Amino acid sequence: xxxxxxxxxxxxxxxxxxxxxxxxxxxxxxxxxxxxxxxxxxxxxxxxxxxxxxxxxxxxxxxxxxxxxxxxxxxxxxxxxxxxxxxxxxxxxxxxxxxxxxxxxxxxxxxxxxxxxxxxxxxx
Numbered sequence: 001x002x003x004x005x006x007x008x009x010x011x012x013x014x015x016x017x018x019x020x021x022x023x024x025x026x027x028x029x030x031x032x033x034x035x036x037x038x039x040x041x042x043x044x045x046x047x048x049x050x051x052x053x054x055x056x057x058x059x060x061x062x063x064x065x066x067x068x069x070x071x072x073x074x075x076x077x078x079x080x081x082x083x084x085x086x087x088x089x090x091x092x093x094x095x096x097x098x099x100x101x102x103x104x105x106x107x108x109x110x111x112x113x114x115x116x117x118x119x120x121x122x123x124x
Contacts, residue, residue, distance in 0.1 A: 013111065014038045019045070026052070026066065035118045039106065046118050051093075053102070069095060069102070074123045079116040091115060 014036040023033065028049065035046040041056040051074070053067040073096050080090040089112045092101040106112060 013114065014043065019043075023052075034122065035114075037111070037115065039104075039110075044115065046122055048122070051119075051122075067102075069093065071123050073097075074119070077116075077119050077123065079112045079119075081112050093119075 016033045016036060019036050020033060023045065027033075027047065031050075032048045033045065034048055037044045043052075043054040045052040045054065050071060051069040053065075053069065055065040055067070057063040057065060074093055075096050076094045078090075078092045078101075082089045089106040089110050091104045091106060091112065094101045106115075
């Protein structure tokens with residue numbers, strides 16, 4: 001079922017031990033991984049200092065974009081769950097100095113409550 005969820009775009013929680021080796025070179029000294037979600041190949045990684053958005057691009061995923069959002073720069077966020085007819089949930093994060101939010105559409109079944117809780121605990 002995990003493979004099917006990945007194909008459908010559902011975010012699934014990632015084991016931090018598996019991710020630690022891959023992200024170790026990117027982390028600041030004493031920065032700790034807190035929580036991570038994977039959507040197909042892309043990752044939302046919550047550390048104790050920032051939200052790290054990892055976008056693996058291309059057929060092989062060898063080109064990778066890393067977008068760091070320090071928690072102190074997040075001014076607000078919104079999580080909208082999927083409805084009966086609406087198959088997608090939505091996540092928007094507003095960053096100081098930017099008019100438009102960072103946006104993601106997340107498929108039905110994504111743990112939007114878990115993402116909301118992680119943002120609330122780390123941002124507020």
